[in-house]
Amino acid sequence: MASLANAATRALRAYDPGHDLPALRKRFGAALAELGSNENPLGPSPRALAAIQAALSGIFRYPDPQGGALKAALARHLGIDAGQIALGNGSHELLMLIAQCFADANTSVVFSEFGFAVFPIATAAAGAISIRVPALPRDHSTMPLGHDLDAMAAAIRPDTRIVYLANPNNPTGTWVSDAAMDAFLARVPATTVVVVDEAYQEFVDDLALTTAMRFLEKYPNLVVTRTFSKAYALAGLRVGYTVGSPESISVIERLRESFNVNSLALAAAEAALADPQHVARSKAFNGSERTWLVERLRACGLRVLASQTNFVLVDFARDAAPIEATLFERGVIVRPMGGYGLNEFLRISVGSRAENERLLEALP
Numbered sequence: 001m002a003s004l005a006n007a008a009t010r011a012l013r014a015y016d017p018g019h020d021l022p023a024l025r026k027r028f029g030a031a032l033a034e035l036g037s038n039e040n041p042l043g044p045s046p047r048a049l050a051a052i053q054a055a056l057s058g059i060f061r062y063p064d065p066q067g068g069a070l071k072a073a074l075a076r077h078l079g080i081d082a083g084q085i086a087l088g089n090g091s092h093e094l095l096m097l098i099a100q101c102f103a104d105a106n107t108s109v110v111f112s113e114f115g116f117a118v119f120p121i122a123t124a125a126a127g128a129i130s131i132r133v134p135a136l137p138r139d140h141s142t143m144p145l146g147h148d149l150d151a152m153a154a155a156i157r158p159d160t161r162i163v164y165l166a167n168p169n170n171p172t173g174t175w176v177s178d179a180a181m182d183a184f185l186a187r188v189p190a191t192t193v194v195v196v197d198e199a200y201q202e203f204v205d206d207l208a209l210t211t212a213m214r215f216l217e218k219y220p221n222l223v224v225t226r227t228f229s230k231a232y233a234l235a236g237l238r239v240g241y242t243v244g245s246p247e248s249i250s251v252i253e254r255l256r257e258s259f260n261v262n263s264l265a266l267a268a269a270e271a272a273l274a275d276p277q278h279v280a281r282s283k284a285f286n287g288s289e290r291t292w293l294v295e296r297l298r299a300c301g302l303r304v305l306a307s308q309t310n311f312v313l314v315d316f317a318r319d320a321a322p323i324e325a326t327l328f329e330r331g332v333i334v335r336p337m338g339g340y341g342l343n344e345f346l347r348i349s350v351g352s353r354a355e356n357e358r359l360l361e362a363l364p
């Protein structure tokens with residue numbers, strides 16, 4: 001049967017979740033430190049939890065296929081038209097959908113060597129050719145492992161239909177300024193869609209980076225994705241959104257499954273958006289806790305890359321697999337980087353103070 005799968009699917013492998021987290025939660029209970037998936041340790045806004053409660057009685061109905069109330073709230077929040085927004089079952093779904101809509105076997109897709117892991121999967125699923133552009137070197141003075149925007153612009157071919165670019169990026173935590181983004185966008189031909197994945201935008205405090213959304217009018221080929229999984233702490237509900245020109249959004253809407261975002265997620269996201277203080281608290285907590293964690297890790301003699309996100313990439317300067325295994329045995333889950341070819345690194349989420357302390361104690 002496997003040989004009956006289409007060419008694009010034959011080239012793919014099923015998602016490897018790494019560890020069996022439900023089993024680990026049973027084994028370690030409250031002592032488990034989950035620092036592998038960049039979740040917000042503060043949890044969601046109480047308003048989001050109340051909205052979920054209130055929406056429970058309606059779950060025998062299909063959700064609103066337009067997500068009208070959430071889109072209206074997002075449009076107000078972002079100062080754009082609701083027609084510029086598509087909703088997704090997490091932004092992961094939207095990243096996949098964009099490739100399905102714009103790429104195919106006769107096209108190529110450009111992304112950075114250490115760009116988000118979903119980019120090559122979305123490309124392969126669409127049957128397109130992946131063009132992985134070497135990242136900035138490990139010893140780069142300001143942004144080691146970051147996106148090399150000059151090289152990315154130069155890698156775009158006439159058949160390149162999409163450029164994916166996470167800003168800030170996962171797993172490196174690196175980022176590019178608004179000015180650098182603008183200069184990059186100016187070099188991309190109008191026939192290539194630029195997808196800027198802003199999953200961590202709410203955590204950014206470098207004033208040189210706000211959002212690529214400010215360039216939407218200047219570049220109609222730009223789309224920006226965001227998520228409620230990170231700063232809004234709704235990862236378990238799966239809701240994200242993409243913003244672009246009404247024309248790009250109408251293309252994405254053709255392939256979007258009509259009920260892709262469930263009714264609890266719609267209600268929770270709308271309520272979370274109405275609680276900016278909670279996001280501000282999450283950002284402030286993350287900023288101060290990340291500073292504390294980075295100081296402690298550096299005091300252990302480790303190299304920690306600069307980050308504008310809720311995780312840090314740590315360079316252990318030797319094979320990190322045994323370190324990850326030791327942490328695992330001690331109930332501390334972090335993310336190995338072998339899949340990116342970064343065997344000496346681990347990606348560690350900024351957790352609660354108790355989790356971060358457990359990590360530091362468990363380090364071999």
Ligand SMILES: *Cc1c(COP(=O)(O)O)cnc(C)c1O
Nearest residue numbers: 090091092116170199227229240
């Ligand atoms: C976590 C993350 C996402 C969010 O995925 P969801 O499907 O919205 O949960 C998207 N992009 C990047 C770079 C991420 O790290």
